[in-house]
Amino acid sequence: MSMFSNPFSLKSTLRRCLCGRHASAEEHAAAERAAKLSDEERYKEVVASGLMRALFPNDLKRRAFLKAVGTSTAAAALATFFPLDMATEAFAQTGKPEKTDLKVGFIPITCATPIIMAHPMGFYKKHGLNVEVVKTAGWAVVRDKTINKEYDAAHMLAPMPLAISQGLGSNPIPFVAAAIENINGQSFTLGIKHKDKMDVKSWKGMKLAIPYDFSMHNYLLRYLLAENGIDPDTDVQLRVVPPPEMVANLRAENIDGFLAPDNVAQRAVFDGVGFIHSLSKTMWDGHPCCSFAASREFISTMPNTYAALLRAIVDATGYASKAENRKAIAEAIAPAAYLNAPPIVLEQVLVGKYADGLGNIKDDPKRVDFDPFPWDSFAVWMLTQMKRWGQIKGDVDYTKVANEVFLATDAAKVMKEMGLTPPATTSKSFSVMGKVFDPGKPAEYVASFAIKRS
Amino acid sequence: MKSLGARAGLLSVLLFLAFCALWQIAVTPGASTGPALDPEYAKLMGITTAGSQSAMPGPLDVAGKLWDNLKRPFYDNGPNDKGLGLQLLYSIGRVFIGYALAVLVAVPIGFLIGMSPLAYRALDPFIQVLKPISPLAWMPLALYTIKDSSLSAIFVIFICSVWPMLINTAFGVGAVRKEWLNVARTLEVGPWRRAFTVILPAAAPTILTGMRISIGIAWLVIVAAEMLVGGTGIGYFVWNEWNNLSIANVIVGILLIGVVGMVLDLILARFQKRVTFPE
Numbered sequence: 001m002s003m004f005s006n007p008f009s010l011k012s013t014l015r016r017c018l019c020g021r022h023a024s025a026e027e028h029a030a031a032e033r034a035a036k037l038s039d040e041e042r043y044k045e046v047v048a049s050g051l052m053r054a055l056f057p058n059d060l061k062r063r064a065f066l067k068a069v070g071t072s073t074a075a076a077a078l079a080t081f082f083p084l085d086m087a088t089e090a091f092a093q094t095g096k097p098e099k100t101d102l103k104v105g106f107i108p109i110t111c112a113t114p115i116i117m118a119h120p121m122g123f124y125k126k127h128g129l130n131v132e133v134v135k136t137a138g139w140a141v142v143r144d145k146t147i148n149k150e151y152d153a154a155h156m157l158a159p160m161p162l163a164i165s166q167g168l169g170s171n172p173i174p175f176v177a178a179a180i181e182n183i184n185g186q187s188f189t190l191g192i193k194h195k196d197k198m199d200v201k202s203w204k205g206m207k208l209a210i211p212y213d214f215s216m217h218n219y220l221l222r223y224l225l226a227e228n229g230i231d232p233d234t235d236v237q238l239r240v241v242p243p244p245e246m247v248a249n250l251r252a253e254n255i256d257g258f259l260a261p262d263n264v265a266q267r268a269v270f271d272g273v274g275f276i277h278s279l280s281k282t283m284w285d286g287h288p289c290c291s292f293a294a295s296r297e298f299i300s301t302m303p304n305t306y307a308a309l310l311r312a313i314v315d316a317t318g319y320a321s322k323a324e325n326r327k328a329i330a331e332a333i334a335p336a337a338y339l340n341a342p343p344i345v346l347e348q349v350l351v352g353k354y355a356d357g358l359g360n361i362k363d364d365p366k367r368v369d370f371d372p373f374p375w376d377s378f379a380v381w382m383l384t385q386m387k388r389w390g391q392i393k394g395d396v397d398y399t400k401v402a403n404e405v406f407l408a409t410d411a412a413k414v415m416k417e418m419g420l421t422p423p424a425t426t427s428k429s430f431s432v433m434g435k436v437f438d439p440g441k442p443a444e445y446v447a448s449f450a451i452k453r454s
Numbered sequence: 455m456k457s458l459g460a461r462a463g464l465l466s467v468l469l470f471l472a473f474c475a476l477w478q479i480a481v482t483p484g485a486s487t488g489p490a491l492d493p494e495y496a497k498l499m500g501i502t503t504a505g506s507q508s509a510m511p512g513p514l515d516v517a518g519k520l521w522d523n524l525k526r527p528f529y530d531n532g533p534n535d536k537g538l539g540l541q542l543l544y545s546i547g548r549v550f551i552g553y554a555l556a557v558l559v560a561v562p563i564g565f566l567i568g569m570s571p572l573a574y575r576a577l578d579p580f581i582q583v584l585k586p587i588s589p590l591a592w593m594p595l596a597l598y599t600i601k602d603s604s605l606s607a608i609f610v611i612f613i614c615s616v617w618p619m620l621i622n623t624a625f626g627v628g629a630v631r632k633e634w635l636n637v638a639r640t641l642e643v644g645p646w647r648r649a650f651t652v653i654l655p656a657a658a659p660t661i662l663t664g665m666r667i668s669i670g671i672a673w674l675v676i677v678a679a680e681m682l683v684g685g686t687g688i689g690y691f692v693w694n695e696w697n698n699l700s701i702a703n704v705i706v707g708i709l710l711i712g713v714v715g716m717v718l719d720l721i722l723a724r725f726q727k728r729v730t731f732p733e
Binding site: 245 | 602
């Protein structure tokens with residue numbers, strides 16, 4: 001913590017501090033003070049401290065100098081011949097990454113668009129990183145490889161960091177959702193033989209696929225079924241199938257339908273095996289889907305690398321959110337190394353003009369959208385659904401978990417740096433199928449459903 | 455007048471051609487494609503002239519894909535897109551390491567079990583329980599405990615190919631004829647010399663049979679493991695092409711898996727021939 005000690009102070013002692021983590025009581029106090037400072041002030045101090053130490057490497061001489069001219073004079077003198085402000089800014093912008101060769105895992109679906117396109121379109125390179133994006137066979141494998149540190153960070157479903165942090169389906173390991181990858185971008189898709197079953201109430205007895213237990217797909221599909229009076233645990237069969245394998249399963253009639261990323265749904269249409277019943281955005285416009293996730297350990301041991309990576313992702317997400325860039329992105333991510341899919345399929349997803357499989361052409365530019373901001377209230381909603389369907393047993397401190405896992409403050413800072421406008425708050429209300437969700441009253445929300453497990 | 459071999463070869467070729475012809479006929483689409491579609495909709499559906507393009511491929515499509523892949527087997531476009539040759543090398547490399555480890559463990563332990571009826575009876579229940587476990591059942595456990603996906607794949611090969619070798623070695627060693635051992639005892643041959651000059655040569659054909667079964671299992675396992683874990687290898691290639699729903703490439707992958715499996719088996723068959731002796 002010596003970088004954070006105040007070089008202008010005369011009171012430093014050379015004894016160890018009370019907590020033992022700092023070289024002196026002075027450093028201990030400085031660290032405590034630094035924690036309370038804003039980033040900008042802290043950067044300024046770190047830079048000034050570095051400069052002071054560079055000018056006077058000898059502790060005694062530095063003190064003698066400070067004693068002679070006074071602390072404030074010393075700081076002012078320093079500022080006159082050295083552009084302290086500029087140096088501070090440079091430090092804040094480009095803290096040198098501790099490690100530049102990184103591995104980021106992804107599942108080949110359009111939700112991963114920012115993570116994938118950042119590679120061919122040079123966003124990682126722009127932020128000084130050499131990132132290898134690695135295609136992965138399924139969500140459980142992404143989870144294990146990220147926990148095993150084979151991946152430094154990964155594309156995950158938004159509820160996965162919440163689940164991993166709480167030890168659902170794995171050992172509890174503190175994970176974070178640093179940014180949301182995409183919003184919307186999912187479709188309810190049924191096999192072509194179910195053409196006449198537009199009414200959800202007629203889905204009783206179907207075998208439906210979802211990508212993972214801890215997914216927005218699971219919660220949205222269950223929500224939709226329950227709102228239509230179908231108990232998702234007893235009246236239908238929900239199966240976990242990795243997204244890339246859903247079309248083949250639908251063709252083989254192993255499943256009757258699925259809720260999956262749009263490129264999978266569009267592929268089912270393209271291959272003539274299914275039709276798009278509805279988009280997930282009709283349930284909740286602007287719902288989160290996938291996230292960019294990393295372990296807390298990665299963030300704390302490599303803060304600069306994490307910051308650079310987050311900047312690259314937010315930068316790419318900002319680029320992807322603009323409609324005029326979508327066609328180029330579709331071409332960039334279509335090759336075998338990335339999504340390995342026909343460009344025409346990806347274009348229909350990203351541009352939003354698509355065939356629905358029933359002979360109609362629909363046009364919805366917001367079919368999938370990209371907005372990196374990890375709203376705390378999104379996390380709270382996911383937690384309410386985990387509770388509702390019995391994935392979480394016992395009491396849960398919704399706000400605390402949401403704050404720990406969804407790094408809204410970090411994302412807001414990076415967005416500001418990138419010239420984007422982050423929201424002023426970290427929580428917002430929204431409604432799902434017309435029912436308003438108040439993130440301040442999660443327990444009441446869970447209790448309000450007719451069909452639930454707990 | 456022709457030799458049996460030549461006639462058999464001719465018959466093989468004829469069977470292959472007949473199979474391809476039937477295949478081609480089966481996948482040729484009928485003439486009618488239903489009512490004409492709106493051209494814009496047809497474009498979004500990827501329908502060009504007649505029929506959908508992602509139907510079951512014919513033998514010519516597969517041959518074309520095979521040629522494409524064989525033309526440049528060693529290209530490397532980053533971690534997710536490598537040539538078929540490279541993928542095969544990754545798989546063969548994994549199999550080789552896992553299999554070599556299995557040989558190192560199975561043959562000595564098999565020897566011990568074969569020489570001691572007590573050890574055989576004591577260890578047999580464990581072997582019988584562990585032997586039938588499917589490779590993929592081991593995979594999550596391996597990923598969880600080893601915490602490294604490529605090591606896990608190697609471990610799975612090891613754990614699945616070790617049992618046939620172990621059992622066959624034990625059986626071969628146990629079945630060495632008592633007369634030979636008695637002769638060795640009469641001549642006062644030491645235990646080490648007895649193991650290497652009497653038992654090993656006598657049991658070698660059985661041991662090699664076990665090794666041959668094991669290499670087949672190892673090759674089966676690696677394809678399945680790579681499909682599950684992803685990354686590299688021929689199994690990953692098949693999985694990746696399945697995502698792409700490129701059935702032609704999947705068939706190419708299957709074909710090559712078969713060919714490599716056959717070659718591995720032939721190599722061990724050659725060894726087996728060498729150690730086999732007439733009684």
